[in-house]
Amino acid sequence: xxxxxxxxxxxxxxxxxxxxxxxxxxxxxxxxxxxxxxxxxxxxxxxxxxxxxxxxxxxxxxxxxxxxxxxxxxxxxxxxxxxxxxxxxxxxxxxxxxxxxxxxxxxxxxxxxxxxxxxxxxxxxxxxxxxxxxxxxxxxxxxxxxxxxxxxxxxxxxxxxxxxxxxxxxxxxxxxxxxxxxxxxxxxxxxxxxxxxxxxxxxxxxxxxxxxxxxxxxxxxxxxxxxxxxxxxxxxxxxxxxxxxxxxxxxxxxxxxxxxxxxxxxxxxxxxxxxxxxxxxxxxxxxxxxxxxxxxxxxxxxxxxxxxxxxxxxxxxxxxxxxxxxxxxxxxxxxxxxxxxxxxxxxxxxxxxxxxxxxxxxxxxxxxxxxxxxxxxxxxxxxxxxxxxxxxxxxxxxxxxxxxxxxxxxxxxxxxxxxxxxxxxxxxxxxxxxxxx
Amino acid sequence: xxxxxxxxxxxxxxxxxxxxxxxxxxxxxxxxxxxxxxxxxxxxxxxxxxxxxxxxxxxxxxxxxxxxxxxxxxxxxxxxxxxxxxxxxxxxxxxxxxxxxxxxxxxxxxxxxxxxxxxxxxxxxxxxxxxxxxxxxxxxxxxxxxxxxxxxxxxxxxxxxxxxxxxxxxxxxxxxxxxxxxxxxxxxxxxxxxxxxxxxxxxxxxxxxxxxxxxxxxxxxxxxxxxxxxxxxxxxxxxxxxxxxx
Ligand SMILES: Cc1cc2nc3c(=O)[nH]c(=O)nc-3n(C[C@H](O)[C@H](O)[C@H](O)COP(=O)(O)OP(=O)(O)OC[C@H]3O[C@@H](n4cnc5c(N)ncnc54)[C@H](O)[C@@H]3O)c2cc1C
Ligand SMILES: NC(=O)c1ccc[n+]([C@@H]2O[C@H](COP(=O)([O-])OP(=O)(O)OC[C@H]3O[C@@H](n4cnc5c(N)ncnc54)[C@H](OP(=O)(O)O)[C@@H]3O)[C@@H](O)[C@H]2O)c1
Numbered sequence: 001x002x003x004x005x006x007x008x009x010x011x012x013x014x015x016x017x018x019x020x021x022x023x024x025x026x027x028x029x030x031x032x033x034x035x036x037x038x039x040x041x042x043x044x045x046x047x048x049x050x051x052x053x054x055x056x057x058x059x060x061x062x063x064x065x066x067x068x069x070x071x072x073x074x075x076x077x078x079x080x081x082x083x084x085x086x087x088x089x090x091x092x093x094x095x096x097x098x099x100x101x102x103x104x105x106x107x108x109x110x111x112x113x114x115x116x117x118x119x120x121x122x123x124x125x126x127x128x129x130x131x132x133x134x135x136x137x138x139x140x141x142x143x144x145x146x147x148x149x150x151x152x153x154x155x156x157x158x159x160x161x162x163x164x165x166x167x168x169x170x171x172x173x174x175x176x177x178x179x180x181x182x183x184x185x186x187x188x189x190x191x192x193x194x195x196x197x198x199x200x201x202x203x204x205x206x207x208x209x210x211x212x213x214x215x216x217x218x219x220x221x222x223x224x225x226x227x228x229x230x231x232x233x234x235x236x237x238x239x240x241x242x243x244x245x246x247x248x249x250x251x252x253x254x255x256x257x258x259x260x261x262x263x264x265x266x267x268x269x270x271x272x273x274x275x276x277x278x279x280x281x282x283x284x285x286x287x288x289x290x291x292x293x294x295x296x297x298x299x300x301x302x303x304x305x306x307x308x309x310x311x312x313x314x315x316x317x318x319x320x321x322x323x324x325x326x327x328x329x330x331x332x333x334x335x336x337x338x339x340x341x342x343x344x345x346x347x348x349x350x351x352x353x354x355x356x357x358x359x360x361x362x363x364x365x366x367x368x369x370x371x372x373x374x375x376x377x378x379x380x381x382x383x384x385x386x387x388x389x390x391x392x393x394x395x396x397x398x399x400x401x402x403x404x405x406x407x408x409x410x411x412x413x414x415x416x417x418x419x420x421x422x423x424x425x426x427x428x429x430x431x432x433x434x435x436x437x
Numbered sequence: 438x439x440x441x442x443x444x445x446x447x448x449x450x451x452x453x454x455x456x457x458x459x460x461x462x463x464x465x466x467x468x469x470x471x472x473x474x475x476x477x478x479x480x481x482x483x484x485x486x487x488x489x490x491x492x493x494x495x496x497x498x499x500x501x502x503x504x505x506x507x508x509x510x511x512x513x514x515x516x517x518x519x520x521x522x523x524x525x526x527x528x529x530x531x532x533x534x535x536x537x538x539x540x541x542x543x544x545x546x547x548x549x550x551x552x553x554x555x556x557x558x559x560x561x562x563x564x565x566x567x568x569x570x571x572x573x574x575x576x577x578x579x580x581x582x583x584x585x586x587x588x589x590x591x592x593x594x595x596x597x598x599x600x601x602x603x604x605x606x607x608x609x610x611x612x613x614x615x616x617x618x619x620x621x622x623x624x625x626x627x628x629x630x631x632x633x634x635x636x637x638x639x640x641x642x643x644x645x646x647x648x649x650x651x652x653x654x655x656x657x658x659x660x661x662x663x664x665x666x667x668x669x670x671x672x673x674x675x676x677x678x679x680x681x682x683x
Contacts, residue, residue, distance in 0.1 A: 002633055019627045021449070022474065065624075068477050069484035079484070093485055 008049035009310030017062035044114030050402030052431035077179035083113030099179035102134040119164030123213035129352030132163035140170035143426035164356030184241030193278035197228025223335035246290035260307040315368035318394040326392035357415040409435035440514040445524025447474040449623035453643035459487035547591035571614040612653035619663040
């Protein structure tokens with residue numbers, strides 16, 4: 001049977017899946033592995049980068065087959081679906097009826113269960129917060145209890161621990177989501193380049209208030225006076241236009257090349273081109289939601305481009321007060337290292353609180369960058385970046401992580417003990433084993 | 438609005454087809470042996486846009502109740518535009534070799550129960566002078582192989598039955614599509630060591646099946662490349678096949 005890795009393909013610890021198609025397969029899977037003396041973990045679409053979605057036992061319950069809708073009320077915009085339903089599936093039924101997901105990450109292939117377990121955020125965090133704020137109820141299967149329903153009023157502690165709970169508090173069987181109304185599926189976007197980090201903060205301070213969705217691309221290779229240059233992108237759903245599900249042509253990265261195609265030379269060339277392509281004055285255009293929200297989805301399995309060694313993403317959030325200096329310090333370290341990739345994203349997060357105990361975002365600025373995996377990365381660059389984040393009072397995103405120290409995790413997520421107390425003893429990830437030592 | 442009867446509706450391939458029909462606003466009746474599964478699929482299809490979905494619990498091996506099922510379908514759907522028979526089981530060939538009763542059970546679920554349903558539905562659609570009948574057989578029916586000839590012969594029986602039935606139905610304006618999938622990633626094949634390159638997703642397969650039924654195709658290999666593979670397999674001279682086949 002084919003085994004599974006995480007999206008970053010690092011660490012390379014292949015997972016043996018038990019496919020789950022029906023709710024009872026979850027309970028059966030838990031019980032079967034328990035009998036074998038093994039713990040396990042749910043595996044959704046496998047779009048988390050590091051080891052938070054990898055089971056300590058390397059045996060996962062593959063939940064993508066739990067892909068059925070359960071109910072929908074198109075008057076109020078509430079949809080209940082099994083945990084393996086992907087955001088792509090949700091959008092394909094909700095868009096024609098005038099509804100969109102309240103929060104959506106940079107790929108539409110995530111499953112509902114996986115998105116809840118990481119309490120994902122999107123380009124509208126400054127308006128809508130994380131996904132967890134829009135979850136009404138969820139059904140949970142645990143090894144030590146009968147199936148239960150958690151919400152803000154029932155099983156509250158488990159509800160809060162499960163949102164952003166990294167899959168540890170039980171297997172999410174289904175969830176009910178509050179959608180957001182749209183009048184058209186088209187996005188009116190504004191793109192504008194900035195020359196410095198200060199310009200980013202100035203743009204963001206004024207434009208974030210005016211737009212529903214905002215994100216910036218940043219040239220991680222630029223140094224000196226160009227440090228922090230990039231392209232600011234904002235957008236809103238258009239008031240008029242069709243309600244159309246996008247079916248863009250998709251390419252697939254067919255093979256894993258023997259070495260990473262992302263290296264110093266290709267990154268430099270790409271970044272310079274991309275930055276120059278954008279103009280200093282705002283460019284306005286209206287187009288489908290898909291390329292605006294999910295540009296990377298147009299190439300399936302693009303993670304192969306990094307070669308057999310895989311890659312890691314570094315995503316941190318730096319609190320408001322130290323954001324400017326913290327981000328500048330991180331960018332200086334990255335530019336000096338010459339590592340990095342074209343995929344670098346900067347975004348301001350708001351203080352909208354999530355019910356989740358281990359939610360990643362906080363009021364401040366988040367930076368996310370991909371790096372081809374190498375020893376230099378883990379032994380040299382990441383420790384330097386970690387020190388900057390630590391001193392600035394920030395934290396790393398477990399969904400992207402394969403390296404953070406137990407100390408950094410426990411200091412920056414003090415609620416971890418509450419999640420550990422509610423953890424299903426049959427569920428354990430490699431990440432959790434690593435950071436709770 | 439298309440009115441559709443699905444037997445073996447909890448099959449992953451059938452459910453994927455049903456999703457496509459539901460998105461186009463079809464009215465469906467789901468038949469299967471597990472009430473909970475049928476209920477879950479019915480809810481799913483309703484959210485996806487089906488005009489209405491009803492269910493009927495039936496074990497396909499329970500031939501005496503087939504007529505009752507058809508009566509229920511006619512009562513709910515009125516005219517039947519499409520009837521798809523999808524149920525099946527993948528036998529453990531080794532076990533069948535040692536146990537005749539198991540072999541006969543597998544032949545019942547993959548051949549005789551299917552032929553019983555085809556007989557009943559064919560006559561009904563013929564009477565309607567309208568409709569598309571479809572059945573999922575398998576590429577395994579094209580030539581027996583040591584690793585799965587119980588399954589293969591059951592599927593071959595259905596395919597041969599269809600060859601004879603098709604011209605009869607043709608005269609009444611009713612089509613009969615014999616759907617022959619290759620490897621598909623469904624609960625039936627979970628855990629089998631299949632060559633990843635050759636395994637299709639139910640969703641991909643469903644696109645071709647739904648399209649093929651609409652175009653009233655006679656025989657449909659899914660995905661299409663299996664037609665070529667099977668052509669070669671069928672052409673292999675017997676002395677060679679005897680030595681090579683596994
Ligand atoms: C191109 C790209 C862009 C991205 N952009 C963003 C972004 O903008 N914002 C953001 O927040 N994230 C982003 N991510 C990360 C991604 O959204 C999260 O990692 C998400 O959780 C992945 O969902 P999944 O279904 O693949 O879950 P997996 O990666 O398979 O699993 C994630 C976690 O959920 C748990 N889990 C999965 N299913 C269940 C279940 N049924 N019950 C209990 N636990 C479960 C797993 O155990 C694991 O801990 C991005 C990822 C990619 C590849
Ligand atoms: N998957 C492949 O690679 C492949 C290849 C070639 C052909 N096929 C054929 O495709 C069809 C669909 O199979 P699938 O791949 O979708 O597998 P599946 O999901 O396992 O579906 C098989 C279905 O048949 C049902 N079934 C079995 N015996 C039954 C009975 N006596 N009465 C009622 N229902 C019964 C099962 O019901 P329960 O859910 O209640 O068990 C199940 O829903 C089958 O005919 C199969 O032989 C599959």
